[in-house]
Structures are given as structure tokens and as C-alpha cells.
Amino acid sequence: MVSLQIQQVYFSYLDGLVLHNINLSIEAGEMVGLLGPNGSGKTTLIKLASGVLKPNQGEIRLDGSSLSQLSRKSIARSVAVVPQQFNIPFAFTATEVVMLGRTPFFRAFAEESEIDRQFVSNALELVGISELKERRFDELSGGERQKVILAMALAQQPKLLLLDEPTVHLDITHQVEILELVRRLNVERGLTVIAAMHDLNLASLYFDRLILLKEGRVSADGTPAQVLTEAQIREVFSALVKVEPHPVTGVPHIVIMPKGSAIKRQ
Amino acid sequence: MLSKLRRSNRLVLILLLLGGGLVIASLLASAFGAVTVPLPDILKMALNKVAVFDFSPTWRAVDETIIFQIRLPRVIGGALVGAALATAGVLFQGLLRNPMADPYIIGTSAGAALGATIAMTLPINLAFLGFGLVPMAAFIGALATVILVYNLARVGGKTPIISMLLAGFVVSALLAAVMAFMMSMSDRFGLNLHSVYSFLMGHISVTSWGQIATIAPLVIGGIIGARFFAFHLNAFSLGEEGAAYLGIEIERDKILILALGSLLTAAAVSISGLVGFVGLVVPHAMRLSLGPDHRLLLPASALAGAAFLVIADLLARILLAPVEIPVGVITAIIGAPFFIYLLRHTRREYAF
Numbered sequence: 001m002v003s004l005q006i007q008q009v010y011f012s013y014l015d016g017l018v019l020h021n022i023n024l025s026i027e028a029g030e031m032v033g034l035l036g037p038n039g040s041g042k043t044t045l046i047k048l049a050s051g052v053l054k055p056n057q058g059e060i061r062l063d064g065s066s067l068s069q070l071s072r073k074s075i076a077r078s079v080a081v082v083p084q085q086f087n088i089p090f091a092f093t094a095t096e097v098v099m100l101g102r103t104p105f106f107r108a109f110a111e112e113s114e115i116d117r118q119f120v121s122n123a124l125e126l127v128g129i130s131e132l133k134e135r136r137f138d139e140l141s142g143g144e145r146q147k148v149i150l151a152m153a154l155a156q157q158p159k160l161l162l163l164d165e166p167t168v169h170l171d172i173t174h175q176v177e178i179l180e181l182v183r184r185l186n187v188e189r190g191l192t193v194i195a196a197m198h199d200l201n202l203a204s205l206y207f208d209r210l211i212l213l214k215e216g217r218v219s220a221d222g223t224p225a226q227v228l229t230e231a232q233i234r235e236v237f238s239a240l241v242k243v244e245p246h247p248v249t250g251v252p253h254i255v256i257m258p259k260g261s262a263i264k265r266q
Numbered sequence: 267m268l269s270k271l272r273r274s275n276r277l278v279l280i281l282l283l284l285g286g287g288l289v290i291a292s293l294l295a296s297a298f299g300a301v302t303v304p305l306p307d308i309l310k311m312a313l314n315k316v317a318v319f320d321f322s323p324t325w326r327a328v329d330e331t332i333i334f335q336i337r338l339p340r341v342i343g344g345a346l347v348g349a350a351l352a353t354a355g356v357l358f359q360g361l362l363r364n365p366m367a368d369p370y371i372i373g374t375s376a377g378a379a380l381g382a383t384i385a386m387t388l389p390i391n392l393a394f395l396g397f398g399l400v401p402m403a404a405f406i407g408a409l410a411t412v413i414l415v416y417n418l419a420r421v422g423g424k425t426p427i428i429s430m431l432l433a434g435f436v437v438s439a440l441l442a443a444v445m446a447f448m449m450s451m452s453d454r455f456g457l458n459l460h461s462v463y464s465f466l467m468g469h470i471s472v473t474s475w476g477q478i479a480t481i482a483p484l485v486i487g488g489i490i491g492a493r494f495f496a497f498h499l500n501a502f503s504l505g506e507e508g509a510a511y512l513g514i515e516i517e518r519d520k521i522l523i524l525a526l527g528s529l530l531t532a533a534a535v536s537i538s539g540l541v542g543f544v545g546l547v548v549p550h551a552m553r554l555s556l557g558p559d560h561r562l563l564l565p566a567s568a569l570a571g572a573a574f575l576v577i578a579d580l581l582a583r584i585l586l587a588p589v590e591i592p593v594g595v596i597t598a599i600i601g602a603p604f605f606i607y608l609l610r611h612t613r614r615e616y617a618f
Contacts, residue, residue: 014422052510076513083511088503089363090558096500103501104513108494111274111561156512 002063002078002159002192003028004049009058011044018044019216022058028159029190031183033203035227036213037237042196045213046164049194051075062160076104080158082149082166088137094148095133098123101155123151127181143174150178154185161185163195167202175199179206204228204251212236228252277562284569288345291573295341295580296333300587303329343472343481343537344579344593345572348544350485350534352571353492355545356552356564357527360499361520362427368546369531372434372524373411376441378535381407382465383445387455397477400465401536408532411437416524425520427506468541468594470579481533488530489568495523496560503558543597544571544578547605554608574601 004026011019019041026032034042047053048060051067060067067075080101088097101123102116124130127147132140137148146166153161161182167175183206185191197203203210203224210227212220214236220227230243233254246253297305303325310321311330323330354369362371370376385403392399415437419429452459472478498519501509506516534541548571549563556562578596585591 047507050511052507071513072510072515073513076511081511083508086504086508089365090503090553092503092558096557096559100501100504100512103497106497108497 004160004192004194005059005061005064006045006049007059007061009048009055009060011041011048011053011055013044017216019048019055022216022218024211024218024221026192026194028063028192029186031186031193031206031208032195033207033210034194034196034213035198035200035203035210035236036219040213040236041216042213043164046081046162046194046196049160050079050081050162073104076156078159080153080156080161082146082153082161082163084165084168085142085146086149092137093133094129094135094137094140094151095120095124097137097148098133098151098155101152104156119155119157120151123155126154126185127151128177143170143177146170146174146178150181158191160192160194163193165196165198168198175202182206200228200233200254204253205246205249224251228254280556280562281565281569284566284573288569288573288576291576291580292341292345295344295576296337298580298584299332299337301329301332303333308333339472339475339478340470340579341576342478344470344576346478346481346485347470347534347538347541348548348571348573348575348578349489349568350530350571351541351545351575352548352552352567353489353564354527354530354534355549355571356560356567357492357495357499357523357530358545359549360560361502361523361527362431363503363505364431365550366546368542369527369534370540370545372430372528373415373438373441374408374528374531374535375540376438376445377407377409377411378404378532379407379462379466379540380441380445381405381410382539383448383457383462386461387448387457389456397480397536400461401471401477404465404539405532405536408535409528411441412524412528416521424517427520464592465539467592468539468597469590469592470538470541470575472537477537481537484533485530488526488533489564491526492523492530493561493564495519495526496564499523499560499564500558538593541575541594541597543594543601544575547601548574551605551608 006022006024009019009022010017022045034045036042044053048055051070051072054068062070062075062079098120099112099116102112102119105116106112121130124133127150129144129147129151132144132148137145140148150166163182167178170178179202182193182195186193197207207224209222210224211218212227212232219236220232228243230241233239233241233243240257240259242255242257243252244255245251293305293308296308297303307325307329311325311333313319314321351369355367358367358369358371359365364371381403382400385399388399390399394402415430415434416425418437419425419433421429448455448457449459449462498509498514501512501514504512510516549567552563552567552570556566575593575597578600579593581600582591582593582596
């Protein structure tokens with residue numbers, strides 16, 4: 001379990017400022033969803049939290065240590081990232097891909113140990129894809145691949161799991177399965193989770209805390225009920241919606257209101 | 267069957283098989299040539315040299331000279347060139363995630379060729395560690411080009427792989443143009459076109475143990491260094507960002523892997539000119555038959571590349587004896603059909 005402090009962080013790519021003065025404190029064991037329109041800075045924030053991007057100003061602390069002081073290897077031993085998708089050019093099997101998650105623990109010339117193999121088979125089992133282990137990664141469906149990547153991230157034994165729109169290319173079954181699993185790991189093992197999410201309803205269902213980004217600034221931060229209001233969604237996404245309580249859980253459920261052209265003839 | 271074995275056993279078995287193949291190839295290449303020396307005699311000579319054995323010679327003294335002063339240096343030179351090129355090919359294909367990558371992709375070939383060509387026009391004759399001016403110029407040309415390409419592609423502390431491929435392509439084109447110019451004006455430059463072609467098509471020119479003594483540490487050190495990066499290269503299959511997520515210091519690794527690959531290539535080029543095909547096809551053939559894990563792929567490719575080039579060089583010497591065919595011609599002529607066969611008959615369908 002680790003906490004993450006983002007303090008007065010500014011970040012810009014070569015062609016413009018992306019994040020303005022971000023201050024966030026994420027406690028160990030939290031499950032946090034990042035929401036916002038395309039280009040609002042969600043992915044950038046995930047990359048900053050993973051340490052592959054460095055802030056122009058400000059500091060990010062992982063359990064109190066500044067990320068800029070830590071080696072990539074030591075960060076990778078406690079932080080794992082699941083991106084939208086990976087393109088792997090070689091014919092690795094699912095097991096071989098999951099074994100890549102053990103990379104931060106390998107030493108040069110040493111073969112993978114029994115412990116590494118154990119972590120890999122546990123991760124495959126946890127994600128429920130043991131039957132895919134001999135299959136080739138490039139022959140799997142999008143949803144299966146994303147599960148393999150999630151298993152790879154879990155083989156890394158992370159304390160903080162960062163997900164960048166992990167379900168964006170998946171059908172609804174896989175979306176739910178992946179979020180259910182992440183939620184279970186969060187609840188049962190205290191895994192800290194930060195995920196950029198594009199689907200507001202899934203975010204509302206699975207996350208305790210949502211952070212709404214608009215043009216690189218935090219525009220709302222709180223429980224789904226506090227963040228997913230009609231006014232804030234209109235303000236941030238310029239979308240007309242109606243928010244109702246979810247029929248079973250009671251969390252906010254967003255209903256998209258059609259504009260004129262989408263109204264069907266009766 | 268091989269895949270059923272435990273990973274480590276399978277690895278040892280495959281490397282033993284390939285190593286055995288290299289030994290057999292080397293023995294054959296030592297035995298045949300202008301003079302044929304029977305294999306048992308070669309074995310006895312070798313045992314007499316290395317150990318307490320003392321077989322009475324059943325061979326002529328001149329045979330021993332042929333084996334030890336002429337054939338063996340050349341066979342070992344060929345093995346080193348093949349191992350170096352195949353290893354460099356694996357490194358570049360893995361790092362650049364590009365199936366067309368070969369050891370020459372970022373400009374080493376053009377740099378080496380231009381260096382060698384310039385050296386051929388110079389009326390100087392100096393030697394260093396058993397090397398003449400031409401191999402030294404090829405070595406320096408290859409490394410200088412990679413350094414140039416790397417720096418051209420470097421922007422804001424990063425060296426994007428695409429920029430490196432493009433910079434390599436453009437620099438190669440420029441150097442090749444300079445070389446074409448020199449060749450077209452060969453009379454004025456006092457350039458022997460035959461020597462230039464011989465360099466471009468590859469020819470293993472080892473004439474002394476001194477050259478081996480210089481090249482061998484570079485190549486063997488380079489191969490061991492490459493194996494050190496095996497699991498880093500596996501992580502690079504996820505792309506640079508994916509590798510970074512797995513704890514790889516990507517910019518540092520990129521420069522080290524490039525440096526290793528370029529050093530191996532430059533070492534090979536200095537004694538063989540531009541032997542094509544080995545560095546491109548041996549890694550692919552090994553990946554097709556053994557899978558993409560670099561921990562096995564690197565040593566397996568080194569051994570297979572060595573054996574392949576030793577055999578190719580033997581054929582180059584004997585097929586049209588006393589005329590020698592450029593070894594690069596042989597590597598392509600026997601390599602291409604073999605590779606097509608593998609591509610069409612492999613069970614593990616190929617993905618790059």
C-alpha cells in the first residue's frame with residue numbers, strides 16, 4: 001500500500017501547457033478515477049504518476065519519496081501501469097508477456113526463478129486467463145490481450161496500479177470483468193488504484209473517488225455523488241445529461257440527453 | 267518435443283546443438299580447400315597443440331602450416347564475423363522493433379564502405395595490430411557514422427527510434443553518394459574498383475593470428491555484453507514507454523545497445539567488408555524456430571551466425587576454386603531459399 005502526493009505540479013509538452021498547478025493527495029488503498037474530456041490531461045497525469053514523464057515544476061511523492069529521486073527500477077517495483085493497449089511485435093505467448101512483469105526483479109544473466117514463475121501463474125489465475133497461457137499474445141482478442149497486460153502488471157506485485165483508460169477498446173463484458181477485478185484487488189489487498197476513465201457510468205459504479213479534470217486543472221474532486229452532477233458535467237464536457245440514481249446501487253447514473261437530430265420518429 | 271522440456275534444459279540443449287554445429291562446420295572448413303587435409307589428421311594436430319597428447323605425424327609439415335597459419339585463422343575469423351553480425355542483427359531488430367533492421371541499418375555499412383574507399387585511395391601503407399589502413403578506416407567509418415546518426419536524431423535529451431531510422435537512412439544515402447562519386451572518378455582518385463567491389467560484397471580477409479587476437483575480444487566481449495541486455499530487449503518489445511514502465515532506463519539502454527551493436531558490426535566489417543544477409547536473416551530464422559525470448563535468441567543467433575558464415579566461406583573458397591566467390595554472394599544464395607523454407611514451414615507462425 002502506498003500513497004501518492006502530487007504537489008503544485010505543472011507540466012507542458014513542447015507545444016503547450018497541459019497541467020496547471022495540480023495538487024492531489026491520494027491515500028494508500030484508495031481507488032481513484034480520473035475523468036475529463038479528451039485532452040484534459042488524464043493520460044499525462046497517469047504518466048507523471050508513473051515517473052516516465054517528469055513535471056516541469058512541483059513534485060510527486062510516492063510514499064514520501066520524490067519520484068525524481070527514485071530509479072526507474074525501484075519505481076517499477078511498486079508501481080505498475082496498464083495502458084490503453086500494447087502492440088507487441090514478436091510472437092510471445094501470454095505467459096511470456098506476463099513474465100515481462102517480473103522485469104524489475106530480474107538480474108542480468110540470471111534465469112527466472114521458481115518465485116517468478118509462481119507470481120506469473122498466480123497473476124494468470126487471478127485475472128482468470130490460465131487457459132490462455134500457451135496462446136500467442138498477437139492471436140488473442142482485444143479483451144483477452146488487455147487481461148494479459150493486466151496480469152503482467154499484477155506479476156509486477158505493484159502497490160500502486162495506474163490504468164490509462166484500460167477498457168476503452170473493449171466490449172461491455174470485458175469492461176465489467178476488468179473493473180470488477182481491479183475493484184476486488186483494491187478491496188481485498190489494499191491495492192491503491194488510479195485510473196483514467198472515459199465512461200462516466202462505469203467510473204461512478206466502481207470508484208470511491210473521482211477527480212474531474214478540465215483543461216489541465218482539477219475542476220472537481222470527491223465522491224461520485226459530489227462530482228457527477230448535471231451542472232459539472234455540462235460545464236466540463238459541454239454535454240447535456242440527466243443524472244439519476246442507479247436503480248440498484250444508488251450511485252449517480254448518467255443519461256445522455258439527445259439533441260434534436262437524434263430524436264427518433266415515434 | 268523441445269518445448270516440453272523445462273526452459274533451462276531446453277536452452278542448454280539448443281545451445282549445445284548449435285555449438286556442435288559450429289564445431290563441425292569449423293572442422294569441415296579446415297579440412298577442405300586447395301589442399302585437402304584429412305579430418306583425423308586435423309584433430310590429432312589440434313590435440314598435439316593443446317594438450318599432453320603426442321601423436322606421431324602422419325601428415326606433411328606443410329599441412330600443419332596450412333591448417334594453423336592459413337585455414338584456422340580464416341575459419342575463426344569467419345566464425346567471429348558471423349557471430350558478431352547475427353548478434354548485432356538481434357540487437358538492432360529488438361531495439362528498433364523493426365523486422366528490416368540489420369547490423370547496417372543506421373549507417374554502419376555506408377560509413378565503413380566510405381572509410382575503406384578513402385583508405386584505398388591513400389598512398390600510405392601502415393599497419394596496426396595486424397590491420398592495414400583499409401580495415402582500420404572501415405572500423406572508424408562505421409563507428410563515426412553511428413555516432414553522427416545518433417546525435418542527429420537526438421532532440422531534447424531523447425533519441426526517438428523513428429528519427430534514428432530516418433537519420434540513418436539519410437546519412438547512408440549521403441555517404442553512398444560520396445562513394446559513388448569517388449567510384450565514378452576512380453581514375454582520378456587512383457582507386458582500384460575491384461578492391462571496392464570486393465569490400466562491398468564481403469570477403470573474409472584474415473591473414474594472421476594478430477587480427478584474430480584483436481577482433482576476438484571485441485566480438486566475444488560484445489556478445490557477452492549483448493546477453494546482459496537480453497531481458498531489457500524483451501521489455502523493449504512493449505515499446506519504449508512500456509519498457510520504462512517495467513523499470514528499464516530506456517535512454518541509457520538505447521545508447522548502450524546501439525554502442526554494442528555498432529562495435530560488433532564495425533569489428534566484423536573490418537575483417538570481412540560488408541557481408542550481407544547474415545545479420546538480417548539468422549536472427550529471423552532463430553526467432554522463427556526458437557521464439558522471441560532474447561535470453562535464448564542472442565546466444566543461439568551468435569552460434570548459428572558463426573556456423574552459417576563458416577560454411578558460406580568454405581563454399582566461397584571451394585566452389586569455383588581457385589577463384590574465390592565473394593562470401594556475401596554465398597550467404598544470400600544459400601540463405602534466401604533456407605529462410606523461405608523456414609518461413610513457410612514453421613509451426614510457430616511468425617509475427618514481428
